[in-house]
Amino acid sequence: xxxxFFEFGxxxxxxxxxxxxxxxxxxxxxxxxxxxxxxxxLAGQFYLRDLTVFKVMFTAIVTAMLGAFWLxxxxxxxxxxxxxxETFILPQLAGGLIFGAGFAMGGLCPGTSCVSAATGRxxxxxxxxxxxxxxLATGLFFDPLQAFYESTPKGAFTLPQLLGTGEGIVVLGIxxxxxxxxxxxxALERRSARMPSR
Amino acid sequence: xxxxxxARDGSATESLRGVALRTAQAYSNPYLAGFGLGxxxxxxxxxxxxxxxxxxxxxxVAAAVSTGVAPEAARSxxxxxxxxxxxxxxxxxxLLIELVGVTIxxxxxAFLAGRLSRSIERGPRITDGSRLRFAFAGxxxxxxxxxxxxxxxxxxxxxxxxxxxxxxxLFMGAAFAAAYAAAPFLRKAWT
Numbered sequence: 001x002x003x004x005f006f007e008f009g010x011x012x013x014x015x016x017x018x019x020x021x022x023x024x025x026x027x028x029x030x031x032x033x034x035x036x037x038x039x040x041x042l043a044g045q046f047y048l049r050d051l052t053v054f055k056v057m058f059t060a061i062v063t064a065m066l067g068a069f070w071l072x073x074x075x076x077x078x079x080x081x082x083x084x085x086e087t088f089i090l091p092q093l094a095g096g097l098i099f100g101a102g103f104a105m106g107g108l109c110p111g112t113s114c115v116s117a118a119t120g121r122x123x124x125x126x127x128x129x130x131x132x133x134x135x136l137a138t139g140l141f142f143d144p145l146q147a148f149y150e151s152t153p154k155g156a157f158t159l160p161q162l163l164g165t166g167e168g169i170v171v172l173g174i175x176x177x178x179x180x181x182x183x184x185x186x187a188l189e190r191r192s193a194r195m196p197s198r
Numbered sequence: 199x200x201x202x203x204x205a206r207d208g209s210a211t212e213s214l215r216g217v218a219l220r221t222a223q224a225y226s227n228p229y230l231a232g233f234g235l236g237x238x239x240x241x242x243x244x245x246x247x248x249x250x251x252x253x254x255x256x257x258x259v260a261a262a263v264s265t266g267v268a269p270e271a272a273r274s275x276x277x278x279x280x281x282x283x284x285x286x287x288x289x290x291x292x293l294l295i296e297l298v299g300v301t302i303x304x305x306x307x308a309f310l311a312g313r314l315s316r317s318i319e320r321g322p323r324i325t326d327g328s329r330l331r332f333a334f335a336g337x338x339x340x341x342x343x344x345x346x347x348x349x350x351x352x353x354x355x356x357x358x359x360x361x362x363x364x365x366x367x368l369f370m371g372a373a374f375a376a377a378y379a380a381a382p383f384l385r386k387a388w389t
Contacts, residue, residue, distance in 0.1 A: 104336070136264070
């Protein structure tokens with residue numbers, strides 16, 4: 001049996017929509033369980049009071065990264081058939097900066113805003129509507145933006161390629177950085193718990 | 199009316215129309231929930247050969263709406279065209295189904311934990327109206343950013359991050375840097 005199953009034709013497109021629903025339900029479940037449907041909890045990340053966002057995100061990244069790396073190494077998962085988002089340096093840098101400012105303002109990201117809205121938070125629903133308006137408006141005015149949108153293309157470009165090192169070294173480095181980050185996050189939370197909140 | 203009192207740890211005590219008074223369950227351990235989330239993402243790699251996403255679903259709905267209102271313009275629009283079928287009709291997008299799943303999963307999880315609450319989460323120093331305006335504006339700004347970044351915290355940070363994509367790590371660094379830079383100016387909204 002070889003993975004990715006869909007890529008190797010184990011099931012067709014209509015079944016893939018069933019898979020999408022199941023994966024989505026599990027995704028939404030863990031987002032809600034961790035408190036990522038709460039704007040105040042997410043905003044706490046940016047005032048260093050509650051670093052749940054960092055802990056959840058980096059634990060998820062490390063888990064999936066190690067899993068993909070080991071399954072690839074064992075020959076179970078053909079990583080060349082897993083879609084790696086293409087890199088466009090300048091638009092992704094600019095997009096990230098714009099996105100981050102909006103994230104701090106709205107307190108939720110696109111996925112978590114859906115969880116927040118689904119759990120009854122009206123502010124979450126407002127983020128969903130705003131997000132839709134932003135994507136729609138950018139799409140409608142795409143013509144003058146297209147040249148920048150398509151600038152600095154690098155294709156599927158990975159950190160091992162950028163650094164000219166083996167994949168294992170990069171994976172190990174990210175794990176070590178994450179562990180150091182988790183220790184730092186715990187220390188920051190202990191410190192802000194001691195300080196009087198405003 | 200419902201009133202929600204949010205404690206420091208984010209857990210909420212709610213009274214719905216003054217009838218039921220219950221304390222919501224505390225959230226899971228973040229490392230445990232993150233591990234679960236990572237397994238879901240790994241599952242998507244293994245089963246589908248792709249990762250998770252959210253903003254792409256917004257884009258396909260925007261493309262479908264624009265093709266409904268102005269079919270010619272949508273077809274000739276290079277951004278919307280990629281979310282439409284070759285003939286310019288809306289198509290079922292995998293990410294849209296996935297995001298419908300996200301809302302179902304979030305709802306069921308909150309229901310089972312007693313965390314469903316019709317409320318507006320905001321800082322103590324702003325009004326509900328200001329919070330909703332900030333939420334809408336923040337969402338709109340994120341929408342612009344997500345288009346250029348070709349994804350958001352799900353499709354770029356989580357998915358591309360785990361697959362070691364340079365652009366995804368660049369997005370993640372830029373997004374967190376901008377959020378921390380913007381946070382002092384938004385202090386009144388949250389603290």
